Amino acid sequence: MGIIIRAIGLANPNLALDQKSALKFANHLSSSRASDPLRARIAAKTGITKRHSVLLEPDEKGNPIQDFFSPPLSAEDMGPSTAARMQAYEGRAYALVQKAVTRCLADDATDALRGLDHVVSCSCTGFASPGIDIRLIQELSLPPSVTRTHVGFMGCHGLLNALRVSAALGSAEPTRILCFAVELCSLHYQYSEVPDQMVANTLFADGAAALLLESRQNNDNESWQLIAQQSNLIDGTNEEITWRIRDHGFVMHLSRKVATHLETHLKSCVETAVAKCGYSLKDVKHWAIHPGGPSILSAVASALDLSDADLAASRSVLENHGNMSSPTIAFILQKLFMQNASGPVVALAFGPGITCEIAIFQRGSALNSD
Incomplete structure (x- = not known):
């Protein structure tokens, strides 16, 4: 009995910055408040056109702005505390998961959720308890007996680990599993001139994915x-x-x-x-x-x-x-x-x-x- 992918739903925050704008943002937050040639070279080599962030909101003209990060007041100022960043995670991660799940279940949510016994979640950019999975179970009106498993802090391969857990849960008997991953990488922007931190600051972005899985014999040629x-x-x-x-x-x-x-x-x-x-x-x-x-x-x-x-x-x-x-x-x-x-x-x-x-x-x- 294998794990079949019935549907995938993807989500990004509504607003994004192109790399040129992101570079201006990075220079604005640097301790020297000046353009760094190394930072510009790193950004140019990423192959990235744009990145989405939950921190961006539209100004009066619809242009993306943010007020979570402010220019450092001194060389010792390293930006928001981890507590502040986790508070932002708790307040914003669920909406992104909800968007991904809604898209995943778009064809027929009622039928898709019938027989769903497990929720497997994945994230390495934030922690909150009660977690996103509990809120999701409640808002989808799933039975309170639905099991929850969280795969945390494993990094970029975390969703593959979550799929392994899902496969194990489905190995005994036919069932349906909702598996999701959400990361708010932009919360962890670092006020640093160290090269590897510059690289991280120019690469990472926010997103979520939800997969509806089913454990059964695969008897068709499309799944x-x-x-x-x-x-x-x-x-x-x-x-x-x-x-x-x-x-x-x-x-x-x-x-x-x-x-x-x-x-x-x-x-x-x-x-x-x-x-x-x-x-x-x-x-x-x-x-x-x-x-x-x-x-x-x-x-x-x-x-x-x-x-x-x-x-x-x-x-x-x-x-x-x-x-x-x-x-x-x-x-x-x-x-x-x-x-x-x-x-x-x-x-x-x-x-x-x-x-x-x-x-x-x-x-x-x-x-x-x-």
Whole structure:
């Protein structure tokens, strides 16, 4: 019995900044209040056109503005406290999840929710309890017996971990599962001139994704099924990607060595994963690669000998949304599924560890059919 993806719903905040405007914003918040050539070069290399944020509101002319972050009053001023950022998360994350879930259930919410027994949530950019999942259960009028599982603080591959939990929940008997991921990365903007913080400030954005899943035998040729997953830790890389809670938000460190490690180790990990399904790398029709940044995509392409066409969906999502952390992989999968992609589709996402999460999807019931 496998996990079938019945529907995907995606959501972004209503307003976005283009990278040129975001660069002006960053310069405005720098301690020197001056344009930094390094910051400009980093922004130019991201391949991003725009990024959405829950902090943006329209001015009288409809232009996006924000008042959560203010220019530093001194060199010691690091911006809003973590408590203030978590208060903003608690107040704004649910609306984004609600939008994604509404889109996911758009065809027939009443029928979709019939037999739904589990809610699996995922986020690494905020904490609140009672959580978003409880509010969602109450507002959807789901039975109080619906189980809740939260996958927290796992980073960009978190949604793939949530899918693994969902598959385990559905392995015993037929059921339906609502799985969602939400990240408000813009809450964790850092007042820093350190290069890796500049990189994080130019890459990350806000988004949410909801997936309606069903555990049953896949007897049709249209539904997408999660057929296998694999997790790999790369030895000796614990400090190459970190995501730590500090007094003024959560702080990302992304080493330049990440790309090198992926080029060295990724191929053998993916070969092992697809071989368990009876495939070779040449059998993979489409790739959903989490776009941690342009250097990550280039490293994956080098390791797996992928073409520009193989990276097109990932690059498109990065260009139009930025790196939204855990929901991002759903944006890529939806793009591929809407293009009537043939299977298998291999999804890859990376996080602290360095961890490489791999998920393999197949359209239809036959594992080795196109």
